Amino acid sequence: MLKSFAVLVLMFVLGNTSVAQQVTEWTPAQVNTKIKANGAFTLLDVRTPEEFVEGHIPNALNIDVNGPDFEQKIMKLDKKKPVYVYCLAGARSKTAASILKEKGFQAVSMQGGIKAWKSAGLPVIKGR
Numbered sequence: 001m002l003k004s005f006a007v008l009v010l011m012f013v014l015g016n017t018s019v020a021q022q023v024t025e026w027t028p029a030q031v032n033t034k035i036k037a038n039g040a041f042t043l044l045d046v047r048t049p050e051e052f053v054e055g056h057i058p059n060a061l062n063i064d065v066n067g068p069d070f071e072q073k074i075m076k077l078d079k080k081k082p083v084y085v086y087c088l089a090g091a092r093s094k095t096a097a098s099i100l101k102e103k104g105f106q107a108v109s110m111q112g113g114i115k116a117w118k119s120a121g122l123p124v125i126k127g128r
Contacts, residue, residue, distance in 0.1 A: 086110040
């Protein structure tokens with residue numbers, strides 16, 4: 001927990017750290033292609049539960065990157081599966097993907113977040 005907080009502080013203070021630079025980013029179209037391929041993956045929405053209910057990508061899990069138990073919850077995910085991470089516009093997903101990579105996951109951040117996903121006309125559902 002303290003380590004992820006330190007990473008967040010450094011990313012905020014320094015702007016663009018080497019950890020953030022290591023994060024792979026894909027467009028919504030690239031993520032959608034992977035989803036349609038039906039391979040093994042985890043789709044992770046790192047926004048707040050309130051944001052998630054307002055609209056999310058079908059079959060996404062919701063774990064708030066700013067929640068106190070984020071690291072504990074992500075450790076329950078399957079490290080053998082790539083994790084496609086998104087948020088509202090892309091900043092929180094990059095932070096979350098950095099933390100996931102530090103923990104040994106294959107993580108990809110979606111550029112532009114759910115805003116870009118919606119702009120591309122891709123499906124969104126409301127509720128849990």
